[in-house]
Amino acid sequence: IVMTQSPATLSVSPGERATLSCRASQSVGSNLAWYQQKPGQAPRLLIYDSSTRATGIPARFSGSGSGTEFTLTISSLQSEDFAVYYCQQYNNWPPMYTFGQGTKLDIK
Amino acid sequence: QVQLVESGGGVVQPGKSLRLSCAASGFTFSTFAMHWVRQAPGKGLEWVSVISYDGSKTYSADSVKGRFSISRDNSKNTLYLQMNSLRGDDTAVYYCARGSARIGTFDLWGQGTLVTVSS
Numbered sequence: 001i002v003m004t005q006s007p008a009t010l011s012v013s014p015g016e017r018a019t020l021s022c023r024a025s026q027s028v029g030s031n032l033a034w035y036q037q038k039p040g041q042a043p044r045l046l047i048y049d050s051s052t053r054a055t056g057i058p059a060r061f062s063g064s065g066s067g068t069e070f071t072l073t074i075s076s077l078q079s080e081d082f083a084v085y086y087c088q089q090y091n092n093w094p095p096m097y098t099f100g101q102g103t104k105l106d107i108k
Numbered sequence: 109q110v111q112l113v114e115s116g117g118g119v120v121q122p123g124k125s126l127r128l129s130c131a132a133s134g135f136t137f138s139t140f141a142m143h144w145v146r147q148a149p150g151k152g153l154e155w156v157s158v159i160s161y162d163g164s165k166t167y168s169a170d171s172v173k174g175r176f177s178i179s180r181d182n183s184k185n186t187l188y189l190q191m192n193s194l195r196g197d198d199t200a201v202y203y204c205a206r207g208s209a210r211i212g213t214f215d216l217w218g219q220g221t222l223v224t225v226s227s
Contacts, residue, residue, distance in 0.1 A: 101152045
């Protein structure tokens with residue numbers, strides 16, 4: 001399953017809303033996660049099952065979608081939110097998990 | 109504290125082998141599936157391999173199947189990745205990651221170890 005994220009880069013001002021998209025080449029149901037990665041750091045799990053926030057993730061992060069179209073929304077961008085975001089599907093069995101190529105969210 | 113610490117990375121020639129380790133602490137290692145995920149320089153994430161909590165089941169990406177082998181020693185709280193027949197496109201930071209309760213996702217990551225395959 002190929003995951004395609006858009007846009008590749010998104011420039012947004014602090015305090016504004018950011019909307020990131022992820023498309024799967026075939027249906028993955030709701031088996032979709034989002035990760036945040038800052039420079040020089042490991043990724044961090046934000047969202048799983050398309051819309052469930054992981055432990056400790058602020059409410060400004062929300063996910064939606066099912067099937068092949070998914071969205072990550074950050075409602076009011078904070079300085080610490082500027083990073084690269086990856087979607088990941090986990091619908092296969094046996095496991096053959098795949099990530100999108102990432103969306104870089106930078107400061108406008 | 110709860111953490112994963114990888115080691116064993118370095119520079120290796122094409123065709124050679126390398127073994128990575130991941131030491132877990134702060135949680136009951138033997139109850140979690142564990143994964144390896146890699147990231148080529150400046151590129152995205154690629155899932156590599158998974159091992160079940162007891163080591164009885166393993167699965168790998170097609171790109172490494174037959175060359176890489178994942179294993180674990182629950183008595184030592186350590187995960188391993190044996191990498192054979194290394195190629196240039198195996199150059200990456202290798203992360204170990206804990207499988208979360210939601211199977212297929214990764215809720216704890218190490219800091220990564222860099223493997224460079226070059227002559």
